[in-house]
Amino acid sequence: MSNLLRLAIIMxxxxxxxxxESSLKRNEAVTxxxxxxxxxxxxVPKNIIACWVHVAKTMKTVFNRKFTSDSYEExxxxxxxxFSILPKV
Known part of the structure; x- marks a missing residue:
């Protein structure tokens, strides 16, 4: 799991x-x-990157060694x- 966390953070x-923009298929980028x-x-590429930032933040929080009530709220x-950004991207 730690390798997945590292990948999510550096992605x-x-x-x-x-x-x-040229790395994406035109029809997918338009969608x-x-x-x-x-x-x-x-x-579009900026939003894909923003999506990965959200994934990385979530995974970092999930794999914290300690959880407080603030951690759960975070x-x-x-x-x-x-959940709001993933279906769009």
Missing amino acids: PFLLNQFLK IQQRINASRISL LQQYLEEE
């Missing part, structure tokens, strides 16, 4: 460096653009954000 950095109500197709918030 936004990798995507930020290498994911370009995502419509789902996120973006005015330009160039915003996890709840991250999960809600993730």
Whole structure:
């Protein structure tokens, strides 16, 4: 599991460096653009990266060694954000 956590945490950095609009299939990029109500197709890669940021934050919180009531509230918030962005991307 720790390898998955590491991958989830570094994935936004990798995507930020290498994911370009030309890396996506045109029809998929247009579909995502419509789902996120973006005015330009160039915003699609940024939203994919934002999705991975939400996933990384959630996984980091899930794998904390200690949980407090604040940690549970933080996890709840991250999960809600993730559930709202995942179906769009």
